[in-house]
Amino acid sequence: MSTSPPSLSELTAHPLVQAPMAGGVSRPELVAAVCEAGGLGFLAAGYKTPEAMYEEIRQLRQLTGRPFGVNLFMPQPRTADPAAVDVYREQLAGEAAWYETELGDPEGKTDDAYEAKLAILHDDPVPVVSFHFGCPARRVLERFAALGTCTVVTATSVAEARVAQAAGAQAVCVQGIEAGGHQGTHRDDPQGDRGSAGIGLLSLIAQVREAVQLPLVAAGGLMRGRQIAAVRAAGAVAAQLGTAFLATEESGAHPLHKRALTDPLFTRTELTRAFSGRPARGLVNRFVREHGPYAPTAYPQLHYLTAGLRRAAAKAGDAQAMALWAGQGHRLARELPAGQLVEVLVAECDAARAELREAGS
Known part of the structure; x- marks a missing residue:
């Protein structure tokens, strides 16, 4: 019965x-703390x-009875040039x-076990499932709808948002160029100025809002409640924050990664293919400077190629060869328990909205 x-x-x-946040950051403890505070983890x-996905879902359900989501990576086309990867x-x-x-x-690692993960989420449904790096087929989204699962598709352009709506998604996560980590583009275009082209969040919300009728979740560089109020005023039903939660106590990020967010040594971010072969925004360190300019378009091949190297750098205590994913607002990171951060952000958002109402009266 649907x-x-x-x-x-x-x-x-x-x-x-x-x-x-993949790579162990969004562990069950973090998700549970956010959910218990009234957010959606x-x-x-x-x-x-x-x-491993199934085990984390099991652990999370022991920590909270509140709704939560699970994010899946879409399978990637086999377009990488093996010769470029070898070089x-x-x-x-x-x-x-x-x-x-x-x-x-x-x-042989391009599908991220997509079908097997779908099967688990069909057999044991969760409240929300979101998708990155593409849009599922209509049959997939219809199956989730029949199970009572809300589906969200990441979009970085109007065209991608329209694809999500046509396929039957319940919501679109509009991701601005400011966002930390991987850009959720449906197709990685190596001609797109090596991934540096993109649309700012507020412009993207305005464009997508006029193009589709789905609820929008805004993502990209958001670190303060005032920014949450701004994207809601622009037409989003909710704001999605990653870097803001990366520094929390419950985050599974490496301590070096957490400290780097506000370390004066790391002053800026940029999109790079250096670690994974796909544009991802992170703090600029030695590895990004030296290898980013010639890293090929080869995702997820480069992710697996550099995985051991990144682990070894972390073990050696060297942040200069770690993937320090972070959004453009990283300097505003706050080291707080995740639940307390949710409370602070909500209070800041409420205060900002009250100011707007008073200014308009």
């Missing part, structure tokens, strides 16, 4: 979403095995020798 999926607004007390299933491997040989580790094997 049920109608709840809207995002019905699932949370506050219009605040904790972004799914997300587990990140990207790069995990189906079994990049040779260029990283010195890095591997320096950190006394081996470079990874990138072969």
